[in-house]
Amino acid sequence: DPRLPGNANLQSANPASAIRIVLDGAETMTTKRAPNTGSMPPYAKWPDQDVADVVTYIRNAWGNAAPAATADEVAKLRK
Numbered sequence: 001d002p003r004l005p006g007n008a009n010l011q012s013a014n015p016a017s018a019i020r021i022v023l024d025g026a027e028t029m030t031t032k033r034a035p036n037t038g039s040m041p042p043y044a045k046w047p048d049q050d051v052a053d054v055v056t057y058i059r060n061a062w063g064n065a066a067p068a069a070t071a072d073e074v075a076k077l078r079k
Helices: 016-024 048-058 071-078
Strands: none
Touching: 016 048, 016 071, 048 071
C-alpha cells in the first residue's frame, strides 16, 4: 500500500499528481517481494470542489504539509 505520511507526491507544491490519482484511480504495482494487489477506484464523477477538498485533506493529514488544491486546478486536469 502506498504510504501517505511523508509521501513526496502529496507534499509537492503542485497538486496535479494527487488530483490525477483521485480522478483516475490507481493500481499498486505487484512484485515477488511485495505481492500487493491494492487499488483505488477513480472518483472522476465527483464535483471539482469535492476532489479538491479530498486532495487538500490528504496533502495536509498524517503530518504532511502542502498547499491546498483548488476546484479550478481539478477542472483543468479533468479536460
